[in-house]
Amino acid sequence: MKIKKILIANRGEIAIRIMKTARLMKIRSVAIRTAVEPGAMYLSYADEIYDDSENVSEIPVFLNIEKLISITLEIKANAVHPGYGFLSENAYFAQKCLDNRIIFIGPSPDALYKMGNKTIARELALKNGIPMATGSQGNISNEEEAIATAEKIGYPVIIKAASGGGGRGMRIVRKSEEIERNFITASKEAEKAFNDPSVFIEKYIENPKHIEFQILGDTKGNIIHLGERECSIQRKHQKLLEEAPSCALDNSLRKKMGAIAVRIAKTVDYFSAGTVEFLLDSDRNFYFMEMNTRIQVEHPVTEVITGIDLIEQQIRIANGEELTIKQEDVKLKGWAIECRINAENVQAGFAPDPGKIENLSMPSGPEIRIDTGIQAGSSIVSAYDSMIAKIIVSGKDRKEAIKNCKLALDKVWIKGTKTTLPFFRMLVRNQKFHDGTFTTSFIEKDLEKFYYNSEYEEMLAAWLATKLFVEENLEENSIQIDFEDGKVMSPWLLNKRVNQF
Amino acid sequence: MNDKLRIKKLYALSSENRKFSFSLPLKNKIRIGKRDYVVQLRADEKFGAYILWKNRKYPIEIVRSRQNKYEILFNDISYTFTVETPFSLQRMKVLNSKRGKAEQEYIRAPMPGKIIDVLVREGSPVLKGEPVLILEAMKMQNEILSPANGIVKSVTARPNANVMKDDLLVEIKVE
Numbered sequence: 256m257k258i259k260k261i262l263i264a265n266r267g268e269i270a271i272r273i274m275k276t277a278r279l280m281k282i283r284s285v286a287i288r289t290a291v292e293p294g295a296m297y298l299s300y301a302d303e304i305y306d307d308s309e310n311v312s313e314i315p316v317f318l319n320i321e322k323l324i325s326i327t328l329e330i331k332a333n334a335v336h337p338g339y340g341f342l343s344e345n346a347y348f349a350q351k352c353l354d355n356r357i358i359f360i361g362p363s364p365d366a367l368y369k370m371g372n373k374t375i376a377r378e379l380a381l382k383n384g385i386p387m388a389t390g391s392q393g394n395i396s397n398e399e400e401a402i403a404t405a406e407k408i409g410y411p412v413i414i415k416a417a418s419g420g421g422g423r424g425m426r427i428v429r430k431s432e433e434i435e436r437n438f439i440t441a442s443k444e445a446e447k448a449f450n451d452p453s454v455f456i457e458k459y460i461e462n463p464k465h466i467e468f469q470i471l472g473d474t475k476g477n478i479i480h481l482g483e484r485e486c487s488i489q490r491k492h493q494k495l496l497e498e499a500p501s502c503a504l505d506n507s508l509r510k511k512m513g514a515i516a517v518r519i520a521k522t523v524d525y526f527s528a529g530t531v532e533f534l535l536d537s538d539r540n541f542y543f544m545e546m547n548t549r550i551q552v553e554h555p556v557t558e559v560i561t562g563i564d565l566i567e568q569q570i571r572i573a574n575g576e577e578l579t580i581k582q583e584d585v586k587l588k589g590w591a592i593e594c595r596i597n598a599e600n601v602q603a604g605f606a607p608d609p610g611k612i613e614n615l616s617m618p619s620g621p622e623i624r625i626d627t628g629i630q631a632g633s634s635i636v637s638a639y640d641s642m643i644a645k646i647i648v649s650g651k652d653r654k655e656a657i658k659n660c661k662l663a664l665d666k667v668w669i670k671g672t673k674t675t676l677p678f679f680r681m682l683v684r685n686q687k688f689h690d691g692t693f694t695t696s697f698i699e700k701d702l703e704k705f706y707y708n709s710e711y712e713e714m715l716a717a718w719l720a721t722k723l724f725v726e727e728n729l730e731e732n733s734i735q736i737d738f739e740d741g742k743v744m745s746p747w748l749l750n751k752r753v754n755q756f
Numbered sequence: 757m758n759d760k761l762r763i764k765k766l767y768a769l770s771s772e773n774r775k776f777s778f779s780l781p782l783k784n785k786i787r788i789g790k791r792d793y794v795v796q797l798r799a800d801e802k803f804g805a806y807i808l809w810k811n812r813k814y815p816i817e818i819v820r821s822r823q824n825k826y827e828i829l830f831n832d833i834s835y836t837f838t839v840e841t842p843f844s845l846q847r848m849k850v851l852n853s854k855r856g857k858a859e860q861e862y863i864r865a866p867m868p869g870k871i872i873d874v875l876v877r878e879g880s881p882v883l884k885g886e887p888v889l890i891l892e893a894m895k896m897q898n899e900i901l902s903p904a905n906g907i908v909k910s911v912t913a914r915p916n917a918n919v920m921k922d923d924l925l926v927e928i929k930v931e
Contacts, residue, residue: 493896602834604887604901606866607894614804637867641894668815669832670804676832708833711788715809716830717768717776717837718786718795719816723826724766724839725782 257574258282258334258358262327263301264317265338267628268645269550270297273336276566278302285330287316291638296630305330315638317341320348327357334358334573336566340640343549344371360573362472362548366523370546374417374455379522380543385515388534388542390457401438404456405431411461414438416445417453424448425492427459460542462694463534464503465489467547468516469557471568472526473578480513481561482587484530484553488682490605490698495675496682497553498592499560502653502691503535512541519546527572528554528565534695552595555626555647559591590656591649594664594679597642598635598672601705607641610634610672615643618666622649622659635672643674653691657683677706767845768837776837861904863926865919869893874915876926880908888926889913906930 260283263270274284274297286301290308298304305326307316316322318341327335335352337343343361346368352359361367369375374394380387391404394417405412405428414437416424426441428434438454446452465486472478485501486494504512516531530547554565563580572578600608611634617625627644635641648663650656661683667676687693687701698705768776785792796808797816806813807830817829824844827836840848872890876882887899888908906928913925 491897600834603866604899605896606898606900607896609867609894614802616802637869637894639894641896668803670815670817673829673834674832706833708831711786711809712814712830712833713770713774713835714776714786715795715807715814716816716828716835717770718778718782719797719807719828719830720768720826720835720837721766721776721778721839722782722797723818723821724824725780728824 256333256356256358258360258570260285260330260332261334261336261360261570262305262323262330262332263287263297263338264323264335265341265343266292266295266297266317266639267642268297268626269338269552269628271300271628272626273338273566274300276564276570280567280570282570283332285332287326289316291315291636292634294632295628296633297628303330315341320345320351323348324351324355324357327352328355332357334360334570336360336569337549339549339552344547346371358573360527360569362523362525362527362529366525367548369523370529370548372417373415373419373545374453376545377455380519383518383522385519385543386541388458388460391455394453394455395438398435398438401456402431402434405434408456408458411459412456413459414441414454414456416441416449416451417455418449418451419445423492424454460534460536462696463487463536463542464501464693465494465532465695466501466503466512466535466541467530467532467551468513469554469565470516470520470525470529470531471563471565471572471578471580472520472524472529473572474526474575475577476524477578478517478520478525479578479580479582479585480516481557481563481585483509483512484556486553487693487695488688488697489695494553494595495698496592496594496679497556498590498653498656499556500587500590508539515541515543519543528569552642552645553593555624555645556591556593559624559647559649560587560589561585562588589649589651590653591647592656592660593645593647594660595642595675596644596646596667596669596679597640597675599641599675600673601675601678602673605675605678605705607637608635608673609637609641612643612669613671614668615670616666616668617644617646618663620663622656623647623663624649643669643672657689677708681705681707763841763843765842767840767842769840769845771836859930860909861902861906861928861930862924863888863900863903863928865891865921865923865925866898866900867891867893868921869898869919871913871915871917871919871925872897874911874913874926876908876911878908878911882906882908882928888928891919891925900925902926902928904928904930 263286277284283302285303286298288304288306288308290311293308342348346364349359350364389408395401411429414426424445426437428437441454442452467484469481483501484497484499486497488496519531528550530551532544533541535541598608599605614631624647629643648660650659664680682688766778784795799805805816814831819827824839869891872892874889876888882902884905886902888902889900891898909927909929911926
């Protein structure tokens with residue numbers, strides 16, 4: 256069975272990303288219109304739209320397994336692409352697709368289940384001699400065991416939810432008097448968040464780099480890696496900037512880690528695109544953390560430096576085709592950096608700042624790629640994540656990529672919400688970022704200021720405030736002011752006024 | 757009481773208490789060192805409103821304005837100013853010295869979400885920038901920070917409660 260028509264079980268930029276490749280491969284794609292975003296940009300990339308906008312359930316349709324299966328059958332699609340997030344790593348959904356003779360564009364339900372359960376993944380890795388942080392034998396069942404295990408491993412330790420992942424469900428414990436309380440809370444949190452209270456304990460690696468390897472495997476047992484991505488710029492385990500390759504790796508370490516990544520994928524007979532995450536310490540020791548069994552947000556940086564379309568590979572593999580790329584064919588060329596522009600208020604601890612994007616202008620050029628699902632008039636809704644766009648910039652080497660990135664960031668204009676732009680403008684001017692010595696604790700420990708403004712910007716803003724005050728309060732040709740009677744004007748009126756200058 | 761007076765200067769006071777003074781009538785020029793630089797307030801189809809300064813365009817947006825208080829996004833960074841006349845500035849100083857600085861700060865939910873954890877209780881001392889509670893929204897756990905140094909006067913937020921935007925969460929007596 257060859258894929259002819261795909262239901263896109265996702266939204267936003269990743270839905271568009273998948274549909275673009277599908278079109279190139281002459282495969283039809285179907286997107287779902289929802290009540291939350293009935294006019295969303297991704298809908299305009301679909302060959303067909305399934306209208307689900309009457310459905311006002313609080314649970315997004317992208318998480319509703321029965322509904323997605325019935326839509327797929329109704330529209331006569333023979334494949335589903337889950338994108339990232341939502342049901343992308345749900346073994347039950349993948350199995351349901353197979354049961355209904357629908358191709359799930361991703362790995363097998365078995366691989367999803369095993370890698371999705373961190374305890375099983377750990378055991379598999381241990382059995383196969385994969386380097387890992389010292390940890391508990393399986394899950395921890397009570398407080399006493401938690402205390403004993405942590406003592407044995409040595410502090411600091413990290414408590415992780417067995418069903419967690421993507422940075423959720425983790426707690427770092429530095430002192431023995433905190434282990435009991437943290438174990439109980441972690442277990443409760445895991446129960447609430449993942450419907451599974453199981454947790455395990457690992458040695459916490461201090462100040463590591465987060466390095467991950469892109470994997471491609473086919474259904475014939477061929478598995479290769481496409482080099483690494485450096486994702487150490489993260490805040491609370493949420494990645495903000497990723498690059499490929501990493502300046503922390505040389506060819507011999509890349510070869511070593513890549514081979515281990517492939518070995519991990521082989522333990523579950525992995526096929527499709529996947530990512531093996533490692534922590535790398537300052538002595539160049541590396542530890543397997545987890546495997547992400549989906550296409551990742553940051554996949555474009557790998558595509559840019561390898562020239563391989565990962566979505567196309569996913570579709571071909573799902574079709575049963577054999578990989579035509581051999582490990583020795585994979586050449587890393589140049590450098591790529593991705594900045595995640597989110598609707599967040601950097602000055603208020605990166606708090607989401609949902610709202611309507613009134614205007615948006617993105618730079619373009621041979622070294623710039625923009626992946627976005629947002630256009631002028633779109634809203635960043637609180638039902639979904641806060642991503643506005645991914646700005647992917649390349650160069651012949653890291654230095655040039657950073658330089659190009661700096662130029663590109665100044666050309667991004669987004670009006671309507673606060674964004675992470677000022678953070679990236681700071682980052683591309685930061686010495687530690689330039690020299691590449693940053694680790695995952697960079698944002699929490701090394702930064703005093705999370706945003707960049709040049710010398711005179713605050714003064715210019717002060718001038719603007721004064722200008723507005725004068726316009727509102729002082730009549731023409733007179734400098735009289737009635738100030739107890741200050742007028743209240745709506746921002747809309749003011750914006751209109753500003754526009755009229 | 758209406759204060760009709762002739763004003764020669766205006767002051768923009770930032771939330772961090774930096775003072776910028778501008779002579780009236782307000783010129784479209786700003787002096788840096790010995791040179792005047794032209795500031796132009798413009799708008800076009802592509803970018804909306806912007807300021808042109810030293811050959812560079814800076815996007816601007818007025819987030820909020822209330823009486824003499826303005827929140828401005830300038831090149832994507834938020835600044836809050838109150839614009840004062842020499843007279844109102846003087847009066848503010850007098851009032852502040854009489855009243856001391858003891859005021860209330862109300863921490864409200866910045867967005868709809870669910871309270872995950874409340875980190876303070878009534879009577880807790882808090883420092884500016886210290887997290888007081890954790891609100892989950894948009895798939896993220898967000899620390900809500902204290903806007904000032906002070907003592908927690910009351911805590912309305914309860915763990916696991918769903919809150920709407922602008923719901924009162926914590927009240928702080930500023931010290």
